[in-house]
Structures are given as structure tokens and as C-alpha cells.
Amino acid sequence: MITQVKSPILEIHDLTVSYDQSPVLWNVDLSLPSGKLIGILGPNGAGKSTLIKAIMGLVDPSGGYVKLFDKTLEEVRSRISYVPQRESVDWNFPASVLDVVMMGTYGKLGLFKRPGKKEKELSMESLEKVGMHGFANRQISELSGGQQQRVFIARSLAQNADLYLMDEPFAGVDMATETAIFELLQEMTAAGKTVIVVHHDIYSAVNYFDWFIMLNLHLVASGPKETVMTEDLLRKTYGGKLNLLTKVSDLIRQKEFNPLKN
Amino acid sequence: MSFDQNAFLIIITAAMIAISCGLLGVFMMLRKMSMTGDAISHAVLPGIVIGFFVSGSQRGLEVIIGAGILGILATLMIDWLRRKARVQLDASIGITFTLLFAIGIILINLLAYKVDLDQECVLYGEIAYLPIDLWLTKSGLNMGPRILYLSLLNLILVTAFIILFFKELKVTSFDENFSKVIGIPAGLINLSLMSMVSYTTVSSFEAVGAILVVALLVVPPATAFLWTRKLKLLIQLTIVLGIGISIVGYYLAYLFDSSIAGMIVSVAGIAFLASALFKSKSFLSRFGTSRQPESLKKIV
Ligand SMILES: Nc1ncnc2c1ncn2[C@@H]1O[C@H](COP(=O)(O)OP(=O)(O)O)[C@@H](O)[C@H]1O
């Protein structure tokens, strides 16, 4: 169940990625519309992070290609923002919250230039959006996991991009904050930005995303929520974890989730 | 001899070397590459020998270039072993530097009849001879100790490097993938840092020796990291420590009539242990946990 779109913001063509000769992503072929909040679903080890890294040029594909804004990555770097998984860095690093968020402005600054007043203001605004402006001068080693995650989201906002790729940005974030940030992301997509989020919670995913990519080494589905949020596709994505899936189909029924209505 | 000119020259030189090493060491530590610094300082030996052989002098530019090339080679080899051959980082480092160091030793032996290179000096250095190793111009003008100038030049270049690439060094140390994504040439920054470490190693080996350069790269930054989680403060504290251990180390060496470089590093080691002890105690009483500071784990 793969819906292709015309003039996509992101086009992935027949992408295969391997680590040590063994492929972890097989022939992924999809295209995504702009201005949507897009969720990537899949079990652990499905290759979700690998897909994002391949899009961002952090791993080399063994086959296929990625095009962004109908261009190569190199040409559009400044229009793309990336939130890596929180565990990918050591939070003992000697930096303040503001220091880390300011890193989001480095790309547009270029070599040798130092961030100034403008960059600082932009970073403070980004911190305010994730409710962390009170922590600007706190050292990052003193933050909770959820707060660290919000710092990463703020850094990404400070990049002022058109396309955002976020790898599990809500891991360890409390419900209230998650809701607030999802609303922020919805505002951003309403303003024409595109946000792609790897998400682990199917329940909240149903509420927020417009479009889903379902992945389990192969691409299972890519399309609007109404067409792909089905028990059959979820089962294909998550395999035989019936317990979970029964609950999901319950949820879909409970909410009287009717694709034709929306 | 409480405070004569020679003491002053030796302390100034030692402090400059300690600061250069410390500045680079801070970023090596933050990249979890302290031991790569160790590897580089040993791996440059074949480069030094070859440079020496080519130029016929321990002072030639060829020596520094040779060391620089070997330093980069060692970095690339460690990286290749780790990423492509999937060897553990510590094993990659161990294999690389012992191999290159051994090649250096063999080269010294093979070329012994042509290369008057003192292994003892390369390894341990002898800063005490600094005041009598003078830089004489062609017209015979006495410019003062040669190593003082080498260390000063080294310090200026290291400082310029850190200031110029501060933002890039910071972001690539914290989050390499992110820095690549925003278009910062992370690989190039890394190689530049390794080249600076190689250059600093050769520039310093005559004074404090290759082994003790490692201690200056690792110990002052690790000590400072026990006291602060602010990058600027961390760098400042490392500089202060570099100066402090040079002064105390010199006078203790004088007192006990022993190796100056050895004493400087011993003082650094004691300062580190004392800090670790103090920190773990106050940490215990404050939070009731025994979580080890990151830097401590790296040293032990
Ligand atoms: N650097 C790596 N080297 C080797 N295998 C890797 C590497 N990164 C991920 N993998 C493997 O690739 C598969 C997909 O990983 P990943 O993309 O992180 O999955 P997800 O993010 O969906 O949990 C997993 O089986 C994982 O073990």
C-alpha cells in the first residue's frame, strides 16, 4: 500500500542500505507530500533510524538514491533539520542548554563566523517554543531525559528549516509536553513546513499524523492516514505481536475512527 | 637556586608546553579520544626518524612534517580498523601505536650509524638542558634557548587553531552526526586536530619526551573536568593547571634533584587523584550515590 505523490518534497528511489554487507533496508521506494506531519512506524530494529540517516547522508546506501526538494542533499542542506536519537550523544558534555540550541544556527553561519545577537534571539525563541527558556543557562548534564529531548527539538527549530526529520523526539517526554509539541508541529505543517517523525506510540500517532510510513526492513506502507491505518498493515509492520494489535484495532474502533468522515 | 633566570626559562617553557597540550587535550577528551593522543605521540616516532634521516638534523622542518604525516596515518589507521574491520577502539589504538612505535625503534637501530637520535631523549626529554641549548643566528648572535622559541610558536599556533575553529570543534565533539548534517566538514576538523596533536608532540618531545606529552594531553583536562561542566571554564582551568604543575613540578624536582618532566607529570597526577577523591567524597555526601564522573572512568 504505497501512495506516490506528484512533485514530492522527498523522493526515495529503490533505496537499499546495508551494514557489513547485510541489508537492513530493502528496496524502499516512496515519495512524500509537503506540508504534512508524517509518522514513521515500525518495531525496534525495523530500520527507522537507518532510513533517516540515509536521507541525511549519514550512511551510504548500497543502492538507490534520495532526492530532497527535487535536488541532491548537498544543494539543500540549509533547508533540512535533523533531530538525532537522544542516546547518540554524551550529555555529560560541558555545554549549557543555550549553547546546544545555538548549534542549530551554525549551519547558516558558515566557517569562522561566531553566533551573535540574532542567533541568540532565535535560539531563545526556539527554547520558548518547547517550554525550556527557563533553563537556558543550565548545564545539559543537569537535565532529565525528557528535558534533553526538548533541547534537541529546540536546536532543530533554531535551524529554521523547511523539512524536519526527527528520530524518536518524544522518548521520555511527559504526556503534557508531548501534546504541546505535537501542537507546535501541527502549526508548523499548517505554515507549509514538512515534519517527519519516528514515533513509537501507535496510540498517540493516530491522533496527530496526517501520513504514515510503515517500515519493517521492507516498506510496508506509505500513504495518508485514512488509507494505511488498517489492522492488516499494522499486523504486517509489527509481525505477530497480536496483543498489541488487538488493542490498536480496539482503539481504532473505540474512536470510531472513520477515514471517510475526515 | 630559588629564582634565577634558568629556572624562569624552564618554567615558562614547561608551562607553554603544558598549555598547548592541555588545550588540545580538552577536545581530545571531549571526543573520547584521549588514548588516540597517546597513540599519536608514540606513532610519530618513525616520522621523526625518517625526517631526521632526510634532513640530517633533529631540528629540521622535515622532522615535524614526518611526524605530522605519521600522526595522521595513525589516526586514519585507528579509524579504519574500528569502522571497517570492526576492531574495538582500544584494540585498534593498541595495535596501531605499538606497531608504528616498533617500526620507529627498528628504524633508529637500522639507521643508527647515520642518525644520532637519542632514544632516551625522544621518550623522556630533558628540559633541564634547555638553558644551554641555544639558538645562534648565522652571525653568531645568541637569541636564547631554542626550545623556548619552539614552544612559543607551538603555543601560538595551537591557540590560533582553537580560537579559529572553536565553534566547529565544539559541535563536532558534542554531536558529530549533527555537525555533518549541517554541512560542517567533521572529518577534516578531526584530522586537523590530530595534526595539531602530532605537531605538538614533536615540538615538545625534546623538552618533556613523547611519553610525558601524553600525560600533559590527558591529565590536566581530566582534572579540570572533575571541577566544572562549563566549556570555557574547563579550558581556563586546564591552562591554570598547566601553569601550576609546571611551577610546582620544577621546584619539587629541584628539591629532590630528580627529573623535571617526571616531577611535573607526577604533580599533575597527584592533583588529579586529589580532585577525584575530593569530588567523589562530596558527591557521596550530597547525593548518596557512587556514580563515577565520566573522566575518571577514562583514566582508570
Ligand atoms: N552502525 C550499525 N552497524 C551495524 N548494524 C547496525 C548499525 N546500526 C543499526 N544496525 C542494525 O540495523 C538494524 C536497524 O537499526 P535501526 O535503523 O537503528 O532500527 P530502528 O531505529 O528502527 O530501531 C538493526 O538490526 C540494527 O541492529
Ligand SMILES: [Mg+2]
Ligand atoms: Mg532507532
